[in-house]
Amino acid sequence: GQNIDxxxxxxxxxxxxxxxxxxxxxSGFNGLFWYQQHAxxxxxxxxxxxxxxxxxxxxxxSFLSRSKGYSYLLLKELQMKDSASYLCAVQDSxxxxxxxxxxxxxxxx
Amino acid sequence: DAMVIQNPRYQVTQFGKPVTLSxxxxxxxxxxxxxxxxxSQAPKLLFHYYDKDFNNEADTxxxxxxxxxxxxxxxxxxxxxxxxxxxxYLCATSRDRSGSDEQYFGPGTRLTVT
Numbered sequence: 001g002q003n004i005d006x007x008x009x010x011x012x013x014x015x016x017x018x019x020x021x022x023x024x025x026x027s028g029f030n031g032l033f034w035y036q037q038h039a040x041x042x043x044x045x046x047x048x049x050x051x052x053x054x055x056x057x058x059x060x061x062s063f064l065s066r067s068k069g070y071s072y073l074l075l076k077e078l079q080m081k082d083s084a085s086y087l088c089a090v091q092d093s094x095x096x097x098x099x100x101x102x103x104x105x106x107x108x109x
Numbered sequence: 110d111a112m113v114i115q116n117p118r119y120q121v122t123q124f125g126k127p128v129t130l131s132x133x134x135x136x137x138x139x140x141x142x143x144x145x146x147x148x149s150q151a152p153k154l155l156f157h158y159y160d161k162d163f164n165n166e167a168d169t170x171x172x173x174x175x176x177x178x179x180x181x182x183x184x185x186x187x188x189x190x191x192x193x194x195x196x197x198y199l200c201a202t203s204r205d206r207s208g209s210d211e212q213y214f215g216p217g218t219r220l221t222v223t
Contacts, residue, residue, distance in 0.1 A: 004151075030208040042199055042214035043152070050208055087151070095206040099151035 002026045004100035006088050011106045012078055020073045020086050020103045028093025034062050034073045035087040037102065043087055046073070075105075083107045112136070113215035115200050121221045122190050130185040130218045132200030138213070140206055141183040143175060144199040146217075152199055158183060159206060187220075195222045 003025045012018040024032070031050040035043035049055055049064035049071060061074040073086055085102035092098055113134045122128040132141065140159050144152035155169045158177045172194070174186040187194055197219050201212040 008149075033211065040197075040219075042217050043212075044214070045211040048209055048211060091208055095208070096154070097212065099153075101149065101151045104149070 002092065002098045004088055004090060004098055006086075006100040006103045008101070009104045009106065011108060012075075014078055014080060014107055014109050016078050017074065017076050018078060018105065020075070020088075020105065022071045022073070022088030022100060024069050024071070024088070024090045024098070024100075026090045026092045026098050029066060030091040030093065030095055032062075032064055032071050033089045033091070033097070034060075034071075035089065037085045037087055039084070046086075078107050080107050080109070113200060113202055113213050115198075115215035115218050117218060118216060119219050119221070121223060122187075123223055124192065125189050128187050128190055128220070130187075130198050130200075130220070132183045132185070132215055133181050134200075134202045134213075134215075135181070136202055136204075136213060137180065138202035138204050139180075140203045140210075141177060142201040142203075142212065143173075143183070143185050144201065145194075146197045146199055155185070190220070190222045192222050195220055 005023045034046040037043040047062040054063045059076045064071045085104045087102040088100040089097045116131050142157040143155045146152045156165045177183045197217045199217045200215040203210040203212045
């Protein structure tokens with residue numbers, strides 16, 4: 001079967017750095033997405049990785065290792081507005097998105 | 110601004126009373142998706158349209174139907190809502206189905222079934 005695993009919840013301090021991990025087992029691989037979802041709102045796109053390595057975009061970076069079926073989202077200089085759920089999603093061989101349940105990130109002052 | 114619009118944002122319906130949720134997009138994207146998302150769970154794909162080609166997920170109940178009369182609009186019909194259908198319904202679009210085509214989401218419709 002197809003499976004995406006992420007921690008359910010993480011807590012971090014304002015100004016700090018946090019890494020949210022995602023491991024996956026899917027039928028084929030055509031890229032991995034990270035989305036941010038604030039409570040009661042729709043997901044918004046953060047990043048896309050299809051090749052191994054690190055993609056940096058401002059305070060957010062995303063890493064992919066296809067051989068390990070592993071990705072992480074790195075958030076630097078955390079702000080209170082970063083409190084949200086972070087969803088990992090993998091596009092399988094049929095270009096269907098397989099979604100993780102999300103990691104709820106709580107930022108404390 | 111190009112966007113995905115969903116109406117209504119909040120919908121209350123009675124058990125068994127049909128309800129229709131609507132989605133429109135100004136992005137001119139080929140693909141439109143309907144997801145169901147319950148609290149603290151992953152979005153669950155119900156179906157998607159690639160242009161006019163309808164794709165139903167194998168585990169989507171028959172109670173859920175969809176229509177896409179033109180490129181811009183897509184509707185989700187719930188023929189006989191049950192209490193278990195209370196959820197956030199998300200409409201999304203993408204330019205195509207290739208790997209790098211991210212999905213753009215509307216704000217969602219929160220459905221309550223009484």
